[in-house]
Every structure is written in C-alpha cells, then in structure tokens.
Amino acid sequence: MNPERSEEPIPAPEPDGRPIGRRVFLGTLGLGALGVAAAPALQRGLEDFLGGVADKDPTGLTGLLPNGGGFRYYSVAASVPHRTAADYRLTIDGLVDRPRGYSLADLRALPQTRLVRDVQCVTGWRVPGTPFQGVRLSHLLDAAGVRPSAKALRFTCFDGTYTESLTLEQARRPDVLVALRMQDEDIGHDHGGPVRLYVAPMYFYKSAKWLSGITVTDRVRPGYWEDLGYDVDAWVGRSNGRSDDPTS
Numbered sequence: 260m261n262p263e264r265s266e267e268p269i270p271a272p273e274p275d276g277r278p279i280g281r282r283v284f285l286g287t288l289g290l291g292a293l294g295v296a297a298a299p300a301l302q303r304g305l306e307d308f309l310g311g312v313a314d315k316d317p318t319g320l321t322g323l324l325p326n327g328g329g330f331r332y333y334s335v336a337a338s339v340p341h342r343t344a345a346d347y348r349l350t351i352d353g354l355v356d357r358p359r360g361y362s363l364a365d366l367r368a369l370p371q372t373r374l375v376r377d378v379q380c381v382t383g384w385r386v387p388g389t390p391f392q393g394v395r396l397s398h399l400l401d402a403a404g405v406r407p408s409a410k411a412l413r414f415t416c417f418d419g420t421y422t423e424s425l426t427l428e429q430a431r432r433p434d435v436l437v438a439l440r441m442q443d444e445d446i447g448h449d450h451g452g453p454v455r456l457y458v459a460p461m462y463f464y465k466s467a468k469w470l471s472g473i474t475v476t477d478r479v480r481p482g483y484w485e486d487l488g489y490d491v492d493a494w495v496g497r498s499n500g501r502s503d504d505p506t507s
C-alpha cells in the first residue's frame with residue numbers, strides 16, 4: 260500500500276491519544292492551520308503517522324536485532340526499484356554551465372570524505388557515531404559550474420516520490436556529502452543505496468535516500484516532508500520545535 264495515495268483513514272496519534280483519520284488531518288493542513296494549532300502535533304508525529312506506515316519494523320523489534328544498529332528504515336514510497344553499479348545514475352542539471360550524469364564508478368573515482376557523527380531523526384531516535392563516506396557535494400557543484408543566479412538545490416530520488424532541498428550555502432558545507440558508504444559498508448538498498456545524500460548537521464529527513472537528481476535552482480523549493488510541515492532549515496536542535504544536541 261502506498262500511504263500517500265491511500266484513501267483509508269490511517270490512525271494518527273493525537274495529543275490525547277485518540278486516532279484521527281488521514282483525510283481529516285490533511286484537511287486541517289488545507290485550511291491553513293499548519294502554522295498555528297496543528298504545528299506541535301505535526302512536529303511530534305507526522306512522520307510516524309504517514310511514513311510509519313511504510314516503516315519496515317512497525318513492531319519496533321529491529322532495535323533488538325544485532326543488525327538493527329538503532330536505525331529505523333523509512334520510505335514514503337510503497338516500493339523502490341533496485342539500482343546497481345550497472346544502472347545507477349546521478350544527474351546534475353539546472354543553473355549550471357556543465358550538466359552531467361555520474362555513474363557509481365564515476366562517483367567512486369572522486370575524492371572521498373569520511374565523517375563520523377550522530378544521526379538524529381525528527382521523531383526522536385538518535386544513533387551515535389555513524390560513519391558516512393562519499394563525495395563532498397561542494398565538489399560536484401564546483402565541477403558543474405554553478406551560475407551566479409543560483410540560490411538553492413532540489414534533490415530527487417529514484418523512488419519517484421521523495422524530494423529535498425538545501426540552500427546553496429548549506430550545500431557547500433564540508434559536512435554535506437553525496438554518500439556511497441554508511442557504517443563503513445556500501446550503502447544497501449534499505450538505507451537508500453547505492454547513493455544517498457548525507458546532511459550531517461540537519462535532521463535525517465534531509466538525507467534523501469536513493470538519490471538520483473540534483474537540480475540547481477533560483478530559490479528553495481520545499482521537499483516532501485517540508486510540504487507537510489517540517490522545517491526547511493532543519494538544523495538539529497534548532498528547528499522543528501526540538502532541542503536535541505547538535506550533530507555536527
């Protein structure tokens with residue numbers, strides 16, 4: 260089942276514990292209450308509520324397994340095609356002088372950066388000291404030749420659904436990677452492999468899995484969760500009404 264397209268009411272946590280239907284909930288968004296009454300509930304539970312349907316571990320038992328590693332697997336798409344070194348491609352286009360596509364081998368041949376930071380999801384779970392490795396996004400931007408009118412990036416994914424955004428200034432930070440490895444292994448399918456974005460200082464929803472496109476744009480276009488109420492500037496501990504310790 261695809262949670263986004265479902266017409267079924269999906270139980271959602273309310274502050275008082277009563278479930279509400281999805282349509283009712285989204286209707287509230289449509290009325291513009293997003294910034295007012297609905298915001299605290301959104302910030303606590305929206306991802307669990309919509310994304311949690313596709314969570315591969317609704318029982319929470321993964322945390323007890325040796326390979327769980329504290330991560331929960333998230334996908335807003337019901338199914339995601341597998342891509343390998345043979346058919347993976349990352350395209351960079353938009354406001355650049357040299358648009359191009361990168362194969363996995365192309366990306367592996369570029370200078371690699373390894374970072375070890377905590378991962379923090381906006382729903383509350385945190386995984387300490389997780390290694391990510393890949394190519395600095397700034398490297399790919401320099402290679403593409405970003406035009407002066409450019410202000411932001413839009414990220415797209417081969418799940419066909421998820422999107423993300425960064426300002427150009429954020430994207431150029433040295434702790435933002437186009438990641439090929441996670442936990443010192445090639446990124447597996449469930450964690451968004453073969454290539455995902457890794458934005459170390461921001462909530463993990465910024466780290467788009469199954470990354471397939473980077474488009475340089477003249478303004479920020481909010482991503483999937485941001486259209487549903489999450490903060491566009493997603494600094495850990497300084498956004499989404501949360502006070503977690505920073506991650507980077």
Ligand SMILES: Nc1nc2c(c(=O)[nH]1)N[C@H]1C(S)=C(S)[C@@H](COP(=O)(O)O)O[C@H]1N2
Nearest residue numbers: 331332333334335380421450463464467468
């Ligand atoms: N394509 C895609 N990327 C995504 C998501 C998603 O649903 N689809 N979920 C985001 C959220 S909310 C989190 S917490 C992390 C989860 O990453 P993991 O599944 O590797 O734990 O991926 C982020 N990137």
Ligand SMILES: [Mo]
Nearest residue numbers: 380381463464
């Ligand atoms: Mo998340």
